[in-house]
Amino acid sequence: MTVEAGSVGERSMLERSPMARLPDRALRWILTALSFGILLLLVYFFGKLSLESVDVFQHQGILSFVFSNDWNPSKSQFGGLALLFGSVATALIALVIGVPIAVATAVFIVELCPSRLRSPLTILVELLAAVPSVVYGLWGVFFLIPRLRPFEQWAADTFSFLPWVGGPVAGPSYFIAGLILAIMIIPVVSAISREVISTVPTDHKEAALALGATRWEMIRTAILPYSRSGISGAAMLGLGRALGETIAVTLVIGNAAVIGHQIFDQGYSLAAVIANEFGEASAVPLYSSALFACGLLLFIVTLVVNGLARYIVSLGDIERRVERARRSERKSAAAPGGAA
Amino acid sequence: MSTGILPPISARRRRTDRLMSGLFYAATGIALVPLLLIIGYLIKEGASQFSAAFFTTDPTGNFAGDIGGIRSAVLGTIEMVAIATLISVPIGIAVAIWLVEYGKRSKPAAIIRYLIDVMTGVPSVVFGLFIYVSLVETGIGGSGFAAWKGSVAISLLMLPIVARSSEVVLELVPNGLRESALALGAPRWRVIATVVLPTALPGLITGSLLAVARGAGETAPLLFTVQAAMGINFNLSERMNSLPLEIFNDVQSSNPAVVTRAWGAALTLVLLVLAITLLARIVAGRSRLKP
Structure with a gap:
């Protein structure tokens, strides 16, 4: 093992006896074991879920489970496309509504607002994350759905020329679920955007202002390009959060296993189907296996989205570094070429 | 121009600037509207429920007549989250210590960091399913649904939050402190126990409290692991009531x-979570380690 601090050489008088070094080693091994326990846990977790899903995959094939649109447990048909569609649709609605607001809030807090408002505003935005998802669902059912309905119907009638808009408005819908998800992802997207925006070098901002840019032009030319990848990463993390959200969505999406024709239609999502049908399913092995497969699908989708998010965020620094390297390379390559 | 004065900003640019600033103001306002609406509506609907009886009786399950209060739900939530905290906080902090003190920038440490990120992204409902197949279905520790299984599910959710936030705080402990202690001849474990951990303590508490706040509000994992019960129950291998599940069932x-x-229970839950979050902020404000 490594020689611990306190020793000066290989066989110093100060070196501890093996017995005295025992607690150190023990601690090290315990901590290492706990850390790698996480690895084991996740491997076991993935294996267990896959194993439980095998039944339904054998019953109708993985592709048919993911891509066919016939969720009909009473006839043992488990085509999850409508569920997957619902998860993706609501999460996308959440992004479209939530990300611009979250990023604007972040820009406002870092750049525009008076410094004495900065920390109260930060806390207030973060309090949105402290509201439990079941409370969002409760609020959605009894406040949002009845109150928004007239506006939704008006929007559906007025903008019926747009794709996916028009027709009768159902109470619970993709739109309501997306709206609630948007509120739920604002704190996380805003927090990461804020962090990214506050790393924009003051030099860049001052350079823009010195060239005569207005405040907005400075934000557009200095802040947003610099933090673009960080903000996209934040949006992806928000997407991952929105895809996995269960209880709030279950309460407001309507729980109808069909692919809606427009955003004010009822639908279903992967997470919602698990929460909602779990009770009835537990007695039927194939049915519960289908729900486990939904969980597995959800896990894989969020894994990919989150992985992509982190990759995009990390791209931010690397991108800039690579770009700089390429530019200097081109310069040095151009010099002898021009001489010849 | 020759004197180095910039040309005046045109009216169009001025207008755009004002318009965009206005939009940023408006967006921040819009972001805060739901918070005000939710809190306001919760207080309006829920505060009238608050009475001595509300907190001292259990839900009866009667459809008509006396429906009872939420005592067992409050106690159940506190009990289960406390156990989840006892599981996740020590492990989470231990993993963070390993990452900061031993793993550092090595490959294995990078893998563990990645896995913690993965865990953060796992939807809570999937953790619930996992605990259901591995603990409930197999009937480990008594049969079927049990409070301790719910605690395990919540602790899986809290673990990555604790580990991540603790790692950040431990990184902030100045290396000079560690080196001074090592130079005085302290073994590694004593450096960690008497220098690193006490220095980082407020930050560790803040991270743990935020994880507790998150765990207390989770519904989905409890659905598959504990289910609801009516009365007070201190037996951890039985079903137990909890605030989120009480709300979820009552809404329907x-x-x-x-x-x-449900509104009264929701207000109670939000107040509980807000209190923990504020406590976390206060502790964080006292920390001497500032990022």
């Missing part, structure tokens, strides 16, 4: 009185 009732109880 057709009895308006039960729905109103």
Whole structure:
């Protein structure tokens, strides 16, 4: 093992006896074991879920489970496309509504607002994350759905020329679920955007202002390009959060296993189907296996989205570094070429 | 121009600037509207429920007549989250210590960091399913649904939050402190126990409290692991009531009185979570380690 601090050489008088070094080693091994326990846990977790899903995959094939649109447990048909569609649709609605607001809030807090408002505003935005998802669902059912309905119907009638808009408005819908998800992802997207925006070098901002840019032009030319990848990463993390959200969505999406024709239609999502049908399913092995497969699908989708998010965020620094390297390379390559 | 004065900003640019600043103001306002609406509506609907009886009786399960209060739900939530905290906080902090003190920038440490990120992204409902197949279905420790299994599910959710936030705080402990202690001849474990951990303590508490706040509000994992019960129950291998599940079940009732109880329970839960979050902020404010 490594020689611990306190020793000066290989066989110093100060070196501890093996017995005295025992607690150190023990601690090290315990901590290492706990850390790698996480690895084991996740491997076991993935294996267990896959194993439980095998039944339904054998019953109708993985592709048919993911891509066919016939969720009909009473006839043992488990085509999850409508569920997957619902998860993706609501999460996308959440992004479209939530990300611009979250990023604007972040820009406002870092750049525009008076410094004495900065920390109260930060806390207030973060309090949105402290509201439990079941409370969002409760609020959605009894406040949002009845109150928004007239506006939704008006929007559906007025903008019926747009794709996916028009027709009768159902109470619970993709739109309501997306709206609630948007509120739920604002704190996380805003927090990461804020962090990214506050790393924009003051030099860049001052350079823009010195060239005569207005405040907005400075934000557009200095802040947003610099933090673009960080903000996209934040949006992806928000997407991952929105895809996995269960209880709030279950309460407001309507729980109808069909692919809606427009955003004010009822639908279903992967997470919602698990929460909602779990009770009835537990007695039927194939049915519960289908729900486990939904969980597995959800896990894989969020894994990919989150992985992509982190990759995009990390791209931010690397991108800039690579770009700089390429530019200097081109310069040095151009010099002898021009001489010849 | 020759004197180095910039040309005046045109009216169009001025207008755009004002318009965009206005939009940023408006967006921040819009972001805060739901918070005000939710809190306001919760207080309006829920505060009237608050009475001595509300907190001292259990839900009866009767459809009509006396429906009871939420005592068992409050106690159940506190009990289960406390156990989840006892599981996740020590492990989370231990993993963070390993990452900062031993793993550092090595490959294995990078893998563990990645896995913690993965865990953060796992939807809570999937953790619930996992605990259901591995603990409930197999009937480990008594049969079926049990409070301790719910605690395990919540602790899986809290673990990555604790580990991540603790790692950040431990990184902030100045290396000079560690080196001074090592130079005085302290072994590694004593450096960690008497220098690193006490220095980082407020930050560790803050991270843990935020994880507790997150765990207390989770519903989905409890659905598959604990289920609900009516009465007070201190036996961890039985079903146990909890605030989130009480709300979830009450919302779906057709009895308006039960729905109103859900509002009271929701207000209680939000106050509980807000109190923990504020406590976390206060502790964080006292920390000497500032990022």
